[in-house]
Amino acid sequence: MTSKDLLSRAAELMPGGVSSPVRAFKAVGGVPPFIASASGCTMTDVDGNTYIDYIGSWGPMILGHTHPDVTAALEAAVRKGTSFGAPSPLEAEMAQEIVDRVPSVEMVRFVNSGTEATMSAIRLARAATKRDVILKFAGGYHGHADSFLIQAGSGVATFGAPDSPGVTPGAAKDTRVARFDDLESVRTILEQDKGHVAAIIVEPVPGNMGVTRFDDGFLPGLRALCDEHGALLIFDEVMTGFRVHRGCASSLFGVTPDLSTFGKVIGGGLPVGAYGGRADLMRMISPSGPVYQAGTLSGNPLAMTAGLATLRGLTENVYAQLETQSAKLQAGLEDALREAVVTGVVQRVGSMLTLFFHDGPVRNFDDAKACDHDRFAAFFGGMLERGVHLPPSGYEAWFVSAAHDDTAINKTVSAAREVLRGL
Numbered sequence: 001m002t003s004k005d006l007l008s009r010a011a012e013l014m015p016g017g018v019s020s021p022v023r024a025f026k027a028v029g030g031v032p033p034f035i036a037s038a039s040g041c042t043m044t045d046v047d048g049n050t051y052i053d054y055i056g057s058w059g060p061m062i063l064g065h066t067h068p069d070v071t072a073a074l075e076a077a078v079r080k081g082t083s084f085g086a087p088s089p090l091e092a093e094m095a096q097e098i099v100d101r102v103p104s105v106e107m108v109r110f111v112n113s114g115t116e117a118t119m120s121a122i123r124l125a126r127a128a129t130k131r132d133v134i135l136k137f138a139g140g141y142h143g144h145a146d147s148f149l150i151q152a153g154s155g156v157a158t159f160g161a162p163d164s165p166g167v168t169p170g171a172a173k174d175t176r177v178a179r180f181d182d183l184e185s186v187r188t189i190l191e192q193d194k195g196h197v198a199a200i201i202v203e204p205v206p207g208n209m210g211v212t213r214f215d216d217g218f219l220p221g222l223r224a225l226c227d228e229h230g231a232l233l234i235f236d237e238v239m240t241g242f243r244v245h246r247g248c249a250s251s252l253f254g255v256t257p258d259l260s261t262f263g264k265v266i267g268g269g270l271p272v273g274a275y276g277g278r279a280d281l282m283r284m285i286s287p288s289g290p291v292y293q294a295g296t297l298s299g300n301p302l303a304m305t306a307g308l309a310t311l312r313g314l315t316e317n318v319y320a321q322l323e324t325q326s327a328k329l330q331a332g333l334e335d336a337l338r339e340a341v342v343t344g345v346v347q348r349v350g351s352m353l354t355l356f357f358h359d360g361p362v363r364n365f366d367d368a369k370a371c372d373h374d375r376f377a378a379f380f381g382g383m384l385e386r387g388v389h390l391p392p393s394g395y396e397a398w399f400v401s402a403a404h405d406d407t408a409i410n411k412t413v414s415a416a417r418e419v420l421r422g423l
């Protein structure tokens, strides 16, 4: 069956025929290739077409698909059982790897997705501070828990409004939405809700409105405002964790959050999330404390195995290689935009980057929305035809892996040159 046939059948069985909305190509049009296999920096669809892959499963595949160390570790692990529902040595081993890498993390709890990690972190923050309000940023994505599916109210300091049917006004009333890279908008809310803000949650490098630029003083400014107002600072590192730096974004920028959330890379492609941070806070989590959170498959031995193999494969040399290759890609794309005389900007932190069809920097969600997303859809289609599979939305980050060698980068850049010339 072709991808087109598979989509028709799947759409009768699953909403939109997909397991997560972005995969349906609504933002770019066309039929999404149904993937049969992947290897290194490529994916191959059921029709036999092979693509250079910049989705990377939305971040986890930082070593590349079917990395031999990850595959071998999983093959051995699966013969010992797939799930125990009881403690295993692998969880503490994995927790140690995280604690060793991230100075701000003293204790960790594993869950099964980034969404579970962030919803648990804000429950803990509310319990620890005995406050209800959570402040997030327009364009920030922290998974699909009700507290996060909130759009900015009419004015910055007003209540958030549900951003999806099914999210109740009750859920929305405890979430405020500020402007990213705008400390004044944060200060306004903290003053307005003085004594009621439990935490600020922020992607320390936004990747869900595209990779967004921001002032060096922004993250330190959030830390200072949290300290001034008795709120906790939560870094949502589900995407940035162990990608932008061996010690995560908190180490890259030298800003210490109270709690951090993780996912993607720490699962090596298997379902994992985690939250962690100050021990005095984490000890409040059941069973050592009163804050309840649980999960049937949390700490799953296969997911821990894939995560451990991935983290251990992320050596200093691999980080250096990721930086080199990602810089080559950025430079090539910028040259291609210039040569084609197409207005656009490439913004990158480490091995996550976004090409925006926008005149000037993209610093917040308003800028991201002002990009030419129709032009992105045309660019996406042209790249796909030339065997390069970008993330199917202009609001997403492209992910470079350790498997993206010069051949892959050069092919990507030459495809971009051709497509941009024709836009």
Ligand code: KE4
Binding pocket: 020, 021, 022, 023, 058, 112, 113, 114, 115, 116, 118, 141, 142, 143, 144, 203, 207, 208, 236, 237, 238, 239, 263, 264, 273, 396
């Ligand atoms: P999951 O529940 O999808 O594992 O993680 C939610 C999440 C939390 N925080 C950040 C910063 C994230 O980027 C994500 C998920 N990222 C999207 C990519 N834009 C996942 C792709 C999808 O939803 O299919």
